[in-house]
Every structure is written in structure tokens, then in C-alpha cells.
Amino acid sequence: MIDPSTPGFWQNLLGVVMVGTGQTLYMVGVALAVTILVGLPLGIALVGTERGGLFDAPFGSRAVGVATNRVLDFVVNLGRSIPFIIVMIAIIPLTRLVVGTFIGTTAAIVPLSIVAIPFFARMVEIALKEIDPGLTEAAQSLGATRAQIVRKVFIPEALPSIVLGLATTITSIINFSAMVGVVAGGGLGDVAFRYGYQAFSPTYVLVVVVIIFVIVQLIATAAAAIARRLSHASLPQPGLRGILAPGTRQQSI
Amino acid sequence: MISLQNVSKSFGSGPSAVIALDRVDLEVADGEIFGVVGQSGAGKSTLIRSVNLLERPDSGTITVNERELTSLSDAELRVERRRIGMIFQHFNLLSSRTVRGNVELALEVTGAERRERRRRADEILDLVGLTAKAGVYPTQLSGGQKQRVGIARALAANPRVLLSDEATSALDPETTRSILELVRTINRELGLTVLLITHEMDVVKTVCDSAALLEAGRIVEQGPLVSLISTAGSRLARDLFPLGPVPRHAGSTVIEITFSGGSADRPVIAQLSRNHGLDVSILGAVIETIGGNQAGRTRLQIPGSAAGARAAIDDLRSQGLLVEVVGEGNR
């Protein structure tokens, strides 16, 4: 049992919490990058291979489209339904293959990505389904290719919703990252567990909770602001907008 | 310019199948504005969407700009689509792009350079009168302005054909008029062929050179307005110039005279009473200007039976007027 009256308590806490925060940000950051890289195309594929979708008949075959959609949907549901702690253990061989070891902070990124990808893919799917099909038709009527429709219609139009979905995804990655102590992943969750539970110091728990709360809050606020800025829907005066954002985005993505 | 031959399309299968288009033949001449009217569910949208193959018909051929589209590969079809502009009832503008960005989309697709895109977008925005709004996002525009952006986007890549599916149906009458004027201007100045879908007869009267009536997936009538109007029993003509239900008057004959071209300003009624001694009364009349020509119908009541009025009717017909006996009272 350590408590704030112990000499060097606060210096120790600062050091431990800083390391923990750094590990959490590292894990979450890399896992997030991987999640976007894989989850975004996966979300697009989920919507695209649906009936009437942009890729509903890959290689000219509707059957391939149906099969792809079913498989992707199944994989995403599977990924979302298995508890994280089990995922972590179940994919140890994969983690070993990718990182070389299944122990440590870097190794923890693999299971974190594995659970976040299907989560984010669903968010992307939902965001894309909100797009008016008329926009796709308009682009098609102009002679746009599928790739152009994805780049110039799907992603920019869904971006505000995708950003909000991303914030939710980050929150859930942070959430899961608290459990990676099991594979010696470190991070803030591990700090709370070791110092709060095993060494029984409520102060550590409190500090960790506050830091995580602040991070999540910052992300949510930033995401909401970015989404609003991107959506162009509820903007004030055009003049004011011009002042706030000189040289508005007029170019294509 | 646009030619549909034997085009059929049905949705669903088995007993619940809906036949949206039933062996449709349609000919739209170079440089004309062609209107398709019909009731809701008649297949109008399916028809126009099949012209650029947004909807692929089950059978038949579609020829636009001298190319048969149904046999083209995806890549070839995309090239042809650039020569077929389309505007939509709900505008379908990208909310993520400014007005100029929306217009530039049409040019990005063709692979035009950034500077050229910008130049062309500004040029076409000037044509539709939206230069001042180039940097604004669509949510800040009125419906009429949005449709102007839609038109600018459709025209940016210099198509030869413009398709319009109920482009004015979401607009008020005033705005509708200004958009139709713009379509007319484009048609005249750029020589664009326009195929438009509408459920408003007024739209046909205001801008169309030719029209077709679609009913349950079939074309019932089609042709230039001037000839439709002088066709006996034309439903389109009747819908264009509605005179209401024919009243029943005992002991009198009700006739309708269709005027078109030069006959509109002839003193027909005065002649009838002078040459045949008939007390003609006017029950209703509509005169409109169609394609710069006066056209319309007048409903007259002549005392006596049709046999009695025969001489007068024959006289009118001999002058080249279209006369229909629509009501005969029995004595």
C-alpha cells in the first residue's frame, strides 16, 4: 500500500502516468492508423457489394458480389462479437507473425486493430448509406468511373459522419487498450490496475480516470468541430465563413 | 439525335413484375426540345434514365449522338455519357463542394487540367448567371439557383444532349419559368437537343417543340406540337388546351375548332354568323403561343342539330380548320 504521504509519491506517480499515457497514445495512434487503412476500404466494400451498389457485380458477376458481401458481413459481425480479451489470446499466432512477439506495447497494437477495424467499418458503412443515391447517379451521368465516385462523392460526402464515427472508434480503442496489461502491453489501464488495484492507491486510479476522460473529451469535441466544419450545412453567414476560413476549400480532393 | 427502338424494361419477376416500359419507340430530332408527359408511375423516369443507361433496358436499342449505347463497354459508355448531360428534380449537388467545385466535377471526370477546369467552370457559371455564387456551398442557394448549378454541371463538358427529369417540379411557378427560359436559351444558343420529362402540361406548352404521351409504359402519341394540335382526337392536344367537360344543351350542337399557324387570327365566328345566319355562342376558348405560333381551340355552340349545322361545319373544314363535333343536343 502506497499513499500520497509516502516520500517521492508524486514524482513516482508523474513518471508512471507519463509513461502510461505515452504507451496508450502510441498503441491507440498506430492501431487507429491501421484501422483507417483497412476499415475504410472494408466499409466501402460492404456498401458497394450490396444490391444496386457500385461494386455489386465484381468481374461482371452478381454472384461474386453477393458472396463477397456475405463474407465481409460475417467477418465484421464475428470481429465485433468476440470479447476483446479472447481476441487478444486467440490471435497470438498472428501477432507473433506480424510483430515477432505477442508480449509488449507494440504487440498489443495487433489485437487492438483487429477489434477496431470491424467497428470502424460499420461506422463507415452507416455513413456511406446516408449519402443520397442521386449523387452517385449524377456522377455516373457525367461519366465518372467507380474509383472517381468513391474518391469524389463517397468519401467527401460521408466525411463529416466518418469523422464522428472515427471519434467513437478512438474511444473504444482507448477503452480496449486498458486491458492489454494481460499481454504486458502497458498503458494507462495497466497503471490503474497495478497501482490502483494491486498496490491499492486510489490516487493513481483517479489520475488515470481524469487523463482518459480528458483525452476522450478532447477527441469528441475536436471531432464534432471538424465534422461541423466539413458539413457546410449549418454554417452562419457566408461572409463570416470567409473570415473564419480564408481561401475556402474549392479544389477537389 | 436520340432514338429509342423497341425498348422494354420491367422490374421484379413473376406475377409481381411491373412493366415500366413496353416496346417504346421514340425519336427526338436534332436541336429540338422534346417533352414526355404521363401520369405518375407511367414510366417517365425509367424512360429518361434508360437514355444514358442509368437504367439498363431489358431489350431494345438506344442511339444517342449516332452511337448505339446498349452494346458499348463500360469505358465506351462513360465516354458517351460525357456527351449526354442530365439534370434532376432534386438537383443532386455535392454538399462537400462549392458551386464551382460541383461544376468542375464534370471536367475532372474528363481529365481536364486544373486551369482549364476553372476557366470552363467560370464560363458556364456566367452563362447560367451564377458567377457571384461560385464560391458558395449548395446549402446556401435557393432551389432555382441549385438547378442552375445542376444545369451548369450538366453542360460543362459540352454535351450535345440534355436530359431533364422533372427539373422544375420542386420549384415555384416563377422560378420554373426562369429555369425553362434558361433551357430554351441553351437550346437555341448551343444547339442542344433536350429531352425533358414533366407532369406539367404548362412546361410542354412553354418550351417544347415536340411531345409524347406515355401511359402505362407505352407511348400513346408523339410528334411535333403543331401537328399534334391539328390531329383529330389528340389527347395531348386536349390536355394542352383543356376546355373542361362538354355541357349538354338541348337543341344545339357543340363544336370545337382547333386553330394553328395562320388560322388563329381569322374572324371565324363573324363568318359563321354572317355567311350561315347562325347565332353562335362561345362556350370556351384557349389560345396559346407555341413555338412562336398561335394555336388553340374554341368551343362553340350552334343552335339546331348537327345536320342543321352541317353546312357551316363543312365550310369551316374547307378552310382548313380542324372541326370536331363534341356534343349534340336532341330535340
Ligand SMILES: Nc1ncnc2c1ncn2[C@@H]1O[C@H](COP(=O)(O)OP(=O)(O)OP(=O)(O)O)[C@@H](O)[C@H]1O
Ligand atoms: N427500381 C425500381 N424497382 C422496382 N420498380 C420500379 C423501379 N423503378 C420504377 N419502378 C416501377 O416502374 C414504374 C414506372 O416508374 P417511373 O419511376 O418510371 O414512373 P414515373 O412516370 O417517373 O412516375 P413519377 O411521375 O411518379 O415520377 C412504376 O410502377 C414504378 O413503381
Ligand SMILES: [Mg+2]
Ligand atoms: Mg419520375
